[in-house]
Amino acid sequence: MSADKQPVALTAGIIRTDRTMADGRTIRYYDDGVVARTAVDQRQVDAMPGIGDLRLDPLVNEWVIVASHRQGRAFLPPKELCPLCPTHDNLASEIPESSYQVAVFDNRTPALTAPHEDFRHGVITGFDTPDVPAAGKCEVVCYTDQHEGSFGELSLHQIRMVMEAWRDRTRELSTLSYIEQVFPFENRGEEVGVTLNHPHGQIYAYSFITPRTQNMLDVAEAHLKKTGRVLMDDIVARELKDELRIVAQNSEWVAYVPYASRYPFEIHVAPRRSVPDLAELDDVAADAFPEIAKEVMQRLDGVFGIQMAYIGAWHQAPVRTGRDALRAHWQITSVRRAPGKLKYLAGSESAMNAFVMDMKPEQSAGQLRDVKLK
């Protein structure tokens, strides 16, 4: 069941090489040209955790992932024990090679796990819908082999390679029969519970459509039916027309604080041409992404002159449905509202999903625009 394969050429001269880890997981190296990736994972094999459950919350018909096997995962290890650094003399990390460019490996303690062959999707039958296995895939996307730094500090070329990894993973994960939605994201900062400081993101590939995406899909399909138009196209057009909340733009991308943002600093970055997901993004748009991504990140960190904690989330259409109605975009939300002050999800947000925004989105966009770029 080895994953070792011949290297595959992607776009922009990027080569992917798959290798099998000691416990059978796969690691994928994304390199700028052909680089020999032959290092062998020498670690002892630990037992892999089992698969969790999906339980239906009958109050709202939403699946909850019960992953009780994950309690023991790594929690802010010291730098010299970082599992995302390359392997070196004193450390056998998750990445067997002694250096890498971008690497994506299967998460060792995944919330979602590849199921057995006889897996069937959960079907909501009512308030006592039975559990189903928490099928899916969880992957870790290492942005660089340098432990210090952040996504926004990567070179333009390095961000382009990360984008290629996102596109490639979206494309491949979409072919798996048990996957309904692919979600690349990044949590940055201890304020949002980050347990490893090494610059990295994650991919969750779900075997169900997530509640938020289902809501977006319902609204977008109703809009499409009523107007014949893609909702996000109309939203982006309004943001461009209003101008007030635009944060950055280039020939291929628009970044704005949305009209009804929920967080003090929330930025949506949308490609100018509608695509349902990153797999369908064309090379021109992929090539223009690093520039706007770096600018947005610099503006975010520049507002208070500190590294902002954020969640960077790629909204994508589900794999098998709604692909004519939903449009990919990158949503960055920060919980910081001032130096030393966080936006907490308290009663109204947490229990009622009714958000209270303490500043006007136009003010937030103005502060982001006012940042002087280096």
Added chain:
Amino acid sequence: MSADKQPVALTAGIIRTDRTMADGRTIRYYDDGVVARTAVDQRQVDAMPGIGDLRLDPLVNEWVIVASHRQGRAFLPPKELCPLCPTHDNLASEIPESSYQVAVFDNRTPALTAPHEDFRHGVITGFDTPDVPAAGKCEVVCYTDQHEGSFGELSLHQIRMVMEAWRDRTRELSTLSYIEQVFPFENRGEEVGVTLNHPHGQIYAYSFITPRTQNMLDVAEAHLKKTGRVLMDDIVARELKDELRIVAQNSEWVAYVPYASRYPFEIHVAPRRSVPDLAELDDVAADAFPEIAKEVMQRLDGVFGIQMAYIGAWHQAPVRTGRDALRAHWQITSVRRAPGKLKYLAGSESAMNAFVMDMKPEQSAGQLRDVKLK
């Protein structure tokens, strides 16, 4: 426009006396029998903040409250400046009296504000639905005049008085033409952003149905139509039958960790007889509430032997709709999963509303049951 009125007798011998504050806001004292409440608010009048806006998030058709006038609110003042302590020689607080039992006053920096007479509800007309005023009411519920302590440490009688205040406020706020939903809640602990340590809760009365309640309503109405039964009745019956997740019960109330809980420690407390909201709770159930409330709070704090941060949220049916389908219950969620470890809402929870639960609900219920009560 004075709110000063003759005292009104509620149930359980509790008397409510309304007084007008210096800036025109109302404070309501709930007392065990007749107590003269004549103290005058001697403070200088500050300008009251204006009303915020409701903006529709067009991606999901949900209202967001934009309350940019609230940035300057009190943030963890030292105990001697606590605005929820009674007024004393060195402090003119929000409560003019020198002692009180339970008091409820209009929030000085409300997210939701009583609108002008010509107010009209926002109607969703599509992706560019215009702003409407953020109409509603925000109130502060002071549980005791003692600065130290917590809801769970109140006497049984004091909790009964808080319950009477919740019932009374739900009843009265429901009569206002611009109110659609009444939400009593408590945020406890700096981990959930509490800015005042004095034991207190809040009430948000919304001029719209919150997104979470709308979801619950849609599911409950479909269940009622399909089965002829109230969804929460079936849920409580399943929890009683399964037994595994029951945390506490008495003659009138059942407390359980729900089958598909989202947080490591999440407890739902439901009355055995269905009622849409606290205004319709009968006196027998109200009288039996303090006992189970204290037990649940003791178990929650007992799990790790520390004061647990939590959000305590009263789910109630909307004022004008769904009253045959939704059933009131009290939801307590804690973000703590172990001493020194919090459950963060990261990418999957925050952006996709797909919750990953790191322990089985049955394990959580077992830990809560194992706590030895004092």
